[in-house]
Amino acid sequence: MEKRVTFKGWLLPLLLLLPQVIITAVFFFYPAGQAIYQSLFIPDPFGLSMRFVGLGNFEFLLSDPYYRASFVTTAVFSILVTVVSMGAALYLAVLADRLIKGSGTYRTLLIWPYAVAPAVAGVLWMFMFNTRVGVVSWYLGLLGYDWNHVLNEGEAMGLVVVASAWGRVSYNFLFFLAGLQAIPRSVIEAAAIDGAHFWTRFRTIVFPLLSPTTFFLLVVNIVYAFFETFGVIHTITAGGPQQATTILVYKVYADGFVGQDLGSSAAQSVILLLVVGLLTIIQFKFIERRVHY
Amino acid sequence: MATLTLTSVKKSFGPTEVIHGVDIDIAEGEFIVIVGPSGCGKSTLLRMVAGLETVSGGTIAIDGRTVNDVEPMDRDIAMVFQNYALYPHMSVFENMAYGLKIAKTPKAEIDARVAVAAKMLQLEPYLQRKPRELSGGQRQRVAMGRAIVRKPSVFLFDEPLSNLDAKLRVQMRLEIKALQKELGITSLYVTHDQVEAMTLADRMIVMNAGRADQIGTPLDVYENPATEFVAGFIGSPATNFFSPSAAFGRAPTVARIGVRPEHAQLAAPGQGRAQGKLLFAEALGAETLLHIRLNTGEMFTLRQDGTAPVPVEGADCGIDWPAERELDFDAEGRRLP
Numbered sequence A: 001m002e003k004r005v006t007f008k009g010w011l012l013p014l015l016l017l018l019p020q021v022i023i024t025a026v027f028f029f030y031p032a033g034q035a036i037y038q039s040l041f042i043p044d045p046f047g048l049s050m051r052f053v054g055l056g057n058f059e060f061l062l063s064d065p066y067y068r069a070s071f072v073t074t075a076v077f078s079i080l081v082t083v084v085s086m087g088a089a090l091y092l093a094v095l096a097d098r099l100i101k102g103s104g105t106y107r108t109l110l111i112w113p114y115a116v117a118p119a120v121a122g123v124l125w126m127f128m129f130n131t132r133v134g135v136v137s138w139y140l141g142l143l144g145y146d147w148n149h150v151l152n153e154g155e156a157m158g159l160v161v162v163a164s165a166w167g168r169v170s171y172n173f174l175f176f177l178a179g180l181q182a183i184p185r186s187v188i189e190a191a192a193i194d195g196a197h198f199w200t201r202f203r204t205i206v207f208p209l210l211s212p213t214t215f216f217l218l219v220v221n222i223v224y225a226f227f228e229t230f231g232v233i234h235t236i237t238a239g240g241p242q243q244a245t246t247i248l249v250y251k252v253y254a255d256g257f258v259g260q261d262l263g264s265s266a267a268q269s270v271i272l273l274l275v276v277g278l279l280t281i282i283q284f285k286f287i288e289r290r291v292h293y
Numbered sequence B: 001m002a003t004l005t006l007t008s009v010k011k012s013f014g015p016t017e018v019i020h021g022v023d024i025d026i027a028e029g030e031f032i033v034i035v036g037p038s039g040c041g042k043s044t045l046l047r048m049v050a051g052l053e054t055v056s057g058g059t060i061a062i063d064g065r066t067v068n069d070v071e072p073m074d075r076d077i078a079m080v081f082q083n084y085a086l087y088p089h090m091s092v093f094e095n096m097a098y099g100l101k102i103a104k105t106p107k108a109e110i111d112a113r114v115a116v117a118a119k120m121l122q123l124e125p126y127l128q129r130k131p132r133e134l135s136g137g138q139r140q141r142v143a144m145g146r147a148i149v150r151k152p153s154v155f156l157f158d159e160p161l162s163n164l165d166a167k168l169r170v171q172m173r174l175e176i177k178a179l180q181k182e183l184g185i186t187s188l189y190v191t192h193d194q195v196e197a198m199t200l201a202d203r204m205i206v207m208n209a210g211r212a213d214q215i216g217t218p219l220d221v222y223e224n225p226a227t228e229f230v231a232g233f234i235g236s237p238a239t240n241f242f243s244p245s246a247a248f249g250r251a252p253t254v255a256r257i258g259v260r261p262e263h264a265q266l267a268a269p270g271q272g273r274a275q276g277k278l279l280f281a282e283a284l285g286a287e288t289l290l291h292i293r294l295n296t297g298e299m300f301t302l303r304q305d306g307t308a309p310v311p312v313e314g315a316d317c318g319i320d321w322p323a324e325r326e327l328d329f330d331a332e333g334r335r336l337p
């Protein structure tokens, strides 16, 4: 028979749950409710009264070329961050897996960037690439390349992508390395004897066997790129130049707090809420059927 | 089909040498079994032949070609692993076809060869299944099939049966033997099970701590063990060893005497070549094992027919054996003539 821990009465369990419930309520349910509520109104410029507009904010948003552009920017940004951070992590994990001996030190060193807060990472990269005092831009200057992410949209995007991806490499690396080490050595050896050279083995054996890890990381990294890169963008480009690096999350902030268009900002939050909900569902569906092969 | 020649093959891991020089000449189509206790270097030797470990000294030649620096894929060998090492994400068919696909074999020929192997191994109903949907014995067959379809010149087996239950092990043992006879492919087979070694081998290599103590046919190894280790390792129940003081009239060079339980018989007390007291008897039906404490304090196991009379426990008894069955060893464990 299954033995379950039960409480007598309901006061203690309630008390134990309360902190989490309060935190969730104050920092999630209340703001989410407010966002949904406000997304249905347009406040007057002085914030003294609100006019009910139904889904007007959403209609306006979806026909707004700037908002659509931000969608595209977000897609490009997320894909680049995910590909760069996962690609780099996988490459490093494959290297580390080959020399298992050194991987202890390697692993410890690689986890460091993960401990750096996005905003701090942003500042770090911003200084390295600063057009006037940055180390990297100075060296690029020596090589005859005039780096200026403040004016050049492509360079701005590249910089925020690299800065965002950098912080994720260590996290992805750990998962990839664990995944690689879970593949039995003899399977790889059998493939070698069967005639497969390194790249063929990677393509036909290693990568397919890593697919559960890869899929998990894909979802996690997209969520990260969507929502947690605010600090990086805010410190490095503040969404510019023009709108080149204004991803959806940044636009919520820019329109709401800078532009004071609270109705539209709230509507954008609601759309993001739906996106994150969708990603969460995908992830849970995946966790239910863990094994793919 | 090919010959396989090992010439003073050595292996070190860092500063520790684990294989101290093994020599053997394997003829075409021969079935060679490497047997020895855990950690004696059987797998290491096999993996060097496979190209999965580098060779620290000596040479390995397949069909006269030295392969020390040849990659595993270019040695024309196939290997069956202890844990089968099937590709978990591929069906049975894909597992068997993998090597052929990489070799860019035409599709029709792949289908034909896999079909033949599947029929031979009774795997036809399972071709579309994944390895995790198979029993241990079936997985073992798939591993065999993967080796067969490539028609390699040498088969390597690393304890392929050790994950199976006793009954299946006997059955698969017979199947492997039959298959090897039919295909006639030179085979090197590693096991720590002496019964497997005795039944499968054309010739066997008895390994002891990184050395080949003896190479010979199973019967030769059983009848004429070259060292004390071999005498003790091959045969069940194990050979009895005791000091010459338990018997009379041995040359001073004899340090240990070995007598197999099945070669000794009871004699009247005071008669025979050694004396002792019966501690207890194990009646196994067809045979009875008598555990006797010799006068020197050493233990002696004697095997006799299940129908033969058994003395009461604690009784004095004499032990006798034919002179030509006695195995004498020097202080280094080498056999004396």
Ligand SMILES: Nc1ncnc2c1ncn2[C@@H]1O[C@H](COP(=O)(O)OP(=O)(O)OP(=O)(O)O)[C@@H](O)[C@H]1O
Pocket (backbone or CB within 6 Å): B013, B018, B036, B037, B038, B039, B040, B041, B042, B043, B044, B045, B192
């Ligand atoms: N990669 C390695 N690094 C260092 N030592 C090793 C390595 N592989 C094997 N050894 C050592 O070499 C010796 C022989 O190992 P091997 O695996 O060949 O034994 P084995 O005869 O196959 O034993 P078993 O029957 O247990 O499989 C052992 O003492 C082992 O500790």
Ligand SMILES: [Mg+2]
Pocket (backbone or CB within 6 Å): B042, B043, B044
């Ligand atoms: Mg072994």
